[in-house]
Amino acid sequence: MKIRADDPRYRAVVDRQFNKRFTANPDYVRLVHSADEVVSALQEAVSERQRLVVTSGGHCLEGFVSDPDVRVIIDVSPMKRVYYDRHMNAVAVEAGATVGETFRVLFDRWGVVVPLGEYPAIGMGGHVAGGAFGFLCRQLGLAADYLYAVEVITVDERGRAGIVVATREASDPNRELWWAHTGGGAGNFGIVTRYWFRALDATGDDAASLLPRAPESITTLRAEWSWSDVDHAGFCRLMQNHGVWCEQNSGAGSPNASLWTLLEIHRQQFGKIIVRGVSTAGAEAERQIEAHLEALGAGVGVPAAKELARMGWLDFALNPLPDLFAAPPSGVSVKVKDAMLRKRLTGRQIDVVFDYMTRTDSDVMGGVFGLATYGGVVNTVAPDATASAQRSSILDTACNVGWLDPADEARNLAWVRAFYRELFADTGGVPVPGDAYDGAFINHPDTDLADPTLNTSDVPWHTLYYQANYPRLQRVKARWDPLDVFHHALSVNHRDTGARD
Numbered sequence: 478m479k480i481r482a483d484d485p486r487y488r489a490v491v492d493r494q495f496n497k498r499f500t501a502n503p504d505y506v507r508l509v510h511s512a513d514e515v516v517s518a519l520q521e522a523v524s525e526r527q528r529l530v531v532t533s534g535g536h537c538l539e540g541f542v543s544d545p546d547v548r549v550i551i552d553v554s555p556m557k558r559v560y561y562d563r564h565m566n567a568v569a570v571e572a573g574a575t576v577g578e579t580f581r582v583l584f585d586r587w588g589v590v591v592p593l594g595e596y597p598a599i600g601m602g603g604h605v606a607g608g609a610f611g612f613l614c615r616q617l618g619l620a621a622d623y624l625y626a627v628e629v630i631t632v633d634e635r636g637r638a639g640i641v642v643a644t645r646e647a648s649d650p651n652r653e654l655w656w657a658h659t660g661g662g663a664g665n666f667g668i669v670t671r672y673w674f675r676a677l678d679a680t681g682d683d684a685a686s687l688l689p690r691a692p693e694s695i696t697t698l699r700a701e702w703s704w705s706d707v708d709h710a711g712f713c714r715l716m717q718n719h720g721v722w723c724e725q726n727s728g729a730g731s732p733n734a735s736l737w738t739l740l741e742i743h744r745q746q747f748g749k750i751i752v753r754g755v756s757t758a759g760a761e762a763e764r765q766i767e768a769h770l771e772a773l774g775a776g777v778g779v780p781a782a783k784e785l786a787r788m789g790w791l792d793f794a795l796n797p798l799p800d801l802f803a804a805p806p807s808g809v810s811v812k813v814k815d816a817m818l819r820k821r822l823t824g825r826q827i828d829v830v831f832d833y834m835t836r837t838d839s840d841v842m843g844g845v846f847g848l849a850t851y852g853g854v855v856n857t858v859a860p861d862a863t864a865s866a867q868r869s870s871i872l873d874t875a876c877n878v879g880w881l882d883p884a885d886e887a888r889n890l891a892w893v894r895a896f897y898r899e900l901f902a903d904t905g906g907v908p909v910p911g912d913a914y915d916g917a918f919i920n921h922p923d924t925d926l927a928d929p930t931l932n933t934s935d936v937p938w939h940t941l942y943y944q945a946n947y948p949r950l951q952r953v954k955a956r957w958d959p960l961d962v963f964h965h966a967l968s969v970n971h972r973d974t975g976a977r978d
């Protein structure tokens with residue numbers, strides 16, 4: 478059934494989109510409950526030559542779903558089953574389940590986990606295809622590393638929609654389509670209706686043994702430094718200490734792979750410097766966290782307002798670090814500019830961060846620089862084994878800004894763009910893969926990377942996201958979405974010959 482603007486369900490789909498910077502305005506939306514319903518909805522839109530997109534959880538950071546040119550939104554969020562599939566010998570998760578809903582069933586039924594992302598309301602449909610990192614990635618890898626198979630509704634060269642199942646089995650003729658869903662990014666190849674998960678080294682046919690055991694317990698940390706206690710020299714020292722810790726503790730064999738942290742530097746006018754942590758080290762967690770804080774605070778001073786809490790895995794996973802993504806009921810507009818680092822920031826870059834966080838010529842309230850620890854088991858996988866190419870990073874960083882009043886958009890965007898450009902000034906304003914950087918993560922898409930006035934590196938956006946995997950993704954695109962039915966501002970383009978587009 479076509480749900481139009483006079484139906485409250487239309488608004489529910491349109492308003493679910495997290496980033497209020499963009500507003501969808503489709504002619505109608507479809508709520509679909511099965512792969513067959515997706516085939517019908519897709520076929521109808523394609524036959525009518527309507528521009529369409531699919532949504533699952535609504536957590537796109539760019540306007541790929543909330544695009545004014547989109548006429549039809551197909552919403553798979555009613556498809557939420559999570560179950561053991563005997564035929565596949567894998568755990569099936571329908572694309573409309575959220576990360577939180579998936580964590581809950583995995584834990585309640587089998588005591589297992591897939592290392593999904595950090596926010597329970599994210600939809601599995603858009604999340605997993607982008608690789609998907611989270612609190613447990615340093616010890617378990619990416620969620621996509623556990624993907625065994627995917628069910629996708631594709632459109633062939635004659636415009637006919639059909640169901641395809643692709644597995645990682647070497648003998649599967651559809652294997653490349655599976656590979657493209659291990660980090661190739663959502664919204665590129667078709668509509669995912671189901672993912673199946675099983676660890677690469679799993680044996681037996683007991684669902685509880687197919688995926689990693691959930692952590693015994695979680696210990697969380699929140700501590701902060703007040704800007705009044707941190708001068709320029711102290712800030713440089715803190716950043717240096719943090720970078721050194723990440724360089725020394727991001728190997729898969731590190732005893733600190735069980736500790737994930739996020740250093741959040743909020744603008745001095747409005748905030749603090751906050752460190753958050755999540756440890757699965759059980760009885761050792763407190764000692765591990767104290768050692769981490771000592772390493773960070775050396776020559777700077779211990780952080781104030783330290784809070785440690787221990788809880789069960791599911792309690793944590795369903796409400797992790799509660800104020801991390803807190804937003805007012807009417808939502809927030811955001812711009813996130815992601816960069817993966819292979820090394821710590823240089824002294825020049827730390828000065829840039831200090832400048833943008835302390836300068837008083839712009840009152841950008843929601844400006845934050847975040848540094849999340851990365852690496853560990855993620856970096857044990859070859860860059861071409863999955864489509865997620867970032868396999869040598871020690872940090873996932875982001876220049877972030879958020880605002881409430883649409884009138885504030887221009888100055889917030891100007892601030893965050895200038896900050897990022899100066900941070901990566903040595904490589905054309907973007908984190909060009911090389912000795913120091915590993916590009917950017919496609920689950921945090923940033924359309925600025927395709928803008929030649931903001932990316933002056935001569936390295937195209939798709940190399941930043943996909944590196945050497947892009948030509949292979951283009952071949953998958955040509956095979957499975959030859960008409961380019963599924964496209965957005967950063968979608969894989971099989972017609973591109975390699976020059977910047």
Ligand SMILES: Cc1cc2nc3c(=O)[nH]c(=O)nc-3n(C[C@H](O)[C@H](O)[C@H](O)COP(=O)(O)OP(=O)(O)OC[C@H]3O[C@@H](n4cnc5c(N)ncnc54)[C@H](O)[C@@H]3O)c2cc1C
Pocket residue numbers: 495530531532533534535536537538541542553572593594595596598599600601602603604605607608609610611663664665667668669670802920921965
């Ligand atoms: C608050 C917040 C926290 C986040 N934390 C993390 C994190 O910890 N780790 C991480 O890896 N990412 C994280 N992300 C990014 C998130 O994983 C991606 O934005 C993801 O694409 C969201 O998927 P969705 O289904 O919720 O979004 P949607 O807005 O519904 O879709 C996003 C994109 O995926 C496409 N898509 C959606 N469903 C399907 C489907 N069924 N088949 C094919 N394409 C589909 C859409 O067309 C669109 O292009 C976070 C995002 C937010 C806003």
